[in-house]
Amino acid sequence: MLPQLAGEIRAFLVERVCAVGGHLGPNLGVVELTLALHRVFDSPRDALVFDTGHQAYVHKLLTGRQKGFVGLRQEDGLSGYPSRSESEHDLVANSHASTALSYADGLAKARQLAGEQDRCVVAVIGDGAMTGGLAWEGLNNIGAARERRVVVVLNDNGRSYAPTTGALSTHLRTLQKGGRAQTYRNVFTDLGFAYVGPVDGHNIAELEQELHRARQMDRPVVVHVKTVKGKGYGPAEQDEADHLHAVGVVDPVTGRAAVAALGTAGTSSPSPARSWTSVFAGALVEVAVRRPEVVAVTASMLRPTGLGIMAERFPERVFDVGIAEQHAVTSAAGMAMAGLHPVVAIYATFLNRALDQVLMDVALHRLPVTFVLDRAGITGPDGASHHGMWDLSVFSTVPGLQIAAPRDPVQLTELLDEAIALDGPTMLRIPKATASPGMEALARMDGIDILHRSSARSLDVLIVALGPLAAQALKAARELEEFGIGSTVTDPRWILPVNPALPALAARHRLVVSVEDNLRQGGAGTALLEACQDTGVTTPVVRLGLPHAFIEHAPRQQLLERYGLTAEAITNAVLVARSAPAPPSPMWASAPLAARAPSAATPPKTT
């Protein structure tokens, strides 16, 4: 009966996830494990904490959410991760890895204080997530409390995206090879845990037996489960790159995209020929050929961050440190101290956890490390904990760090070169999108690219567009011309700290509009506003950016439109500013925009 149910779940996962996109390999690997967990433990009375949460689809199916899979990761649809608003069975919505053991430690402490030790706390963590430092902080605390019952289920499929790296992985392979016949002294028993395993993660009876055994132990226990990522689906099991870790819409027979919409290594990224990631991948190799001091560092995301080509060309100059972003940054600082120029390729949202390392290990020592933040801005289907919408607000606080946002592939190549030539910390940010078409500058003034200047009235509005949003700014400039409003469209390229020429340029305009795919609060627009105020420039500044909120999952374009990062929103912002009472200033006093309203053309509708 149970094997049949497991088969039905597998078939459902393949059909659904191939139809809408999502995490296929990880969930196919935990079908039997999740069935056994729900049969042995009594969720939600017992807590089931899934680390990273990308492998919780089966958990969702077993807790009444099958219907929701129609809209998986779509707007107002089921989240691709556990969601507290969806179910009482879900605890952790954060998709950042290596957190489960810390949650479990906290839950267990609370249960003990409440006298509820009979309620189990179970943390399900992958071998990849176990390479993260926070996981070892959790182990250190859980193992020390022999009287607290925490069951750590280590889902060991030997992979993150790629095969898991590091000494822990070697240790786990040894444990697996040893089989269950021998009692083990291992890293977990040395930390105070009972060790159960390795258990066959696709044998439900064995899983239930061993999980029951773990449940009866009144002490912390690690149940080491051996699984196969993508189990039971040939295209996943045979996918060398990442066992179909995350897919876009693909053909269920082949696991491949019908058209070139497939991202690198099977992820849901845009087609490899056109993504920002693939542009970076090529640019990095070009600079590495010319500069032997350049090395690359990844935190277990070699292909998703575009380091695959560099790794093939210069394998000795690419380092995968595991899901260990803090270590990646400080290790890069060590490399820079020894004369190398590390390029740390990382998703913007994941670098948040390494702020202290960027601040105190790299910037304090003014070290030449270049951070290339992929997935900067709205990412879309992965939701609130994946949007890279914080980096400008967070890293603008780092003294000496220079941050750039390329508007098109030519600028990405140029800015990467410039960053690596600088003898200090630098950061570039690129979105999860197809690369913009080329946008040539009319001129470059004090480092600022002028992309558009209306004929007579270019002093009406200064539009400061950050990165690829320059395309929206240029479109808005054309729309504004129809209203008789002229504009200057600029791309500062190096966006933080603010180029001192920018406030001077602002002073020559009647209105400034900045637009960024980042939190509005504390972002580049705010920095520009402050720079204007600090230099006595009174031109009004309208800042367009993302709200101070967690933004749920939905397609990227939909969210960009909803939050006003579009040409229409820029145009509207100018039209609204035009109709607002003009602040007293000699510029406006002479010919306020309102006095020059054109014929009865109506402003574009806003959604």
Ligand SMILES: Cc1ncc(C[n+]2csc(CCOP(=O)(O)OP(=O)(O)O)c2C)c(N)n1
């Ligand atoms: C802090 C952080 N860095 C990187 C990622 C990207 N990421 C998502 S899943 C994954 C691999 C996880 O491997 P593992 O824990 O073994 O789970 P599996 O996919 O094998 O089930 C990575 C690196 C993340 N979610 N969080």
Ligand SMILES: CC(=O)[C@@H](O)[C@H](O)COP(=O)(O)O
């Ligand atoms: C779970 C996780 O952190 C990643 O697998 C995430 O889904 C990134 O996906 P993309 O690489 O498609 O942006």
Ligand SMILES: [Mg+2]
């Ligand atoms: Mg794994």
